[in-house]
Amino acid sequence: MAPELIAQDYHSHAHASPTGRVALTYEDRFLRRKVLTLEDGRRLLVDLPKTTSLDHGGVLLTEQGEIAIEAKSEPLLEVTGPDLHRLAWHIGNRHTPCQIERDRLLIQRDHVIRDMLARIGATVAEVEEPFTPEGGAYGHGRTHGHDHSHSHGPHDHEH
Structure with a gap:
């Protein structure tokens, strides 16, 4: 079955109400390319430019909207x-x-x-x-030292 959604970008925080959610364990939140199943059963192809540690509370960006990342028990x-x-x-x-x-x-x-x-x-x-461990020298776990300024079109802002 082909994925209904494709995500090619990630942000460590949401900007809008999510259009879907996915719960992943700590290990599963390290990914580059993988098909995930959302809570509502839709399939999402994650195709990021490099392996990324997804934070609890972060979002994967699709053409249909943001998919919320949650830490799974x-x-x-x-x-x-x-x-x-x-x-x-x-x-x-x-x-x-x-x-x-x-x-x-x-x-x-x-x-x-x-x-x-x-x-x-x-x-x-x-x-x-x-499980949301602290990030460290290698950037795994929660990330704190990143730039929050980025473009949202006509409503650019910094966090």
Whole structure:
């Protein structure tokens, strides 16, 4: 079955009401060319110029409008403990994608990392939630350092 929509561009934030939605796991949000199925069943061919890390809240641009990207729930480890900064350092030292929140850290399930964290005093629990890790030196995860000025025709603006 041929895709009904084609997306050849991506923006990290929406400008209009979406004409469709797609929920993707962290790993699935890294793509260049792939057919995706939207929530309403329509098929979307994503054909980007280069492999891109799609952010939760970002949009794929089609001739019919914007397709909203949502982080899909996936199996994760919730990490808590009295010294969260130290735990975050150990996770980062192993180049593990990490979602950093005020009272907890979220990482993908990995039994080796789980055992290491437990040995250094972390409380680790299995959860299923959307995963939006911090971006880093390599640009994976949430991206913050990008230019928000771009053209929208007669209504150019900056965010």
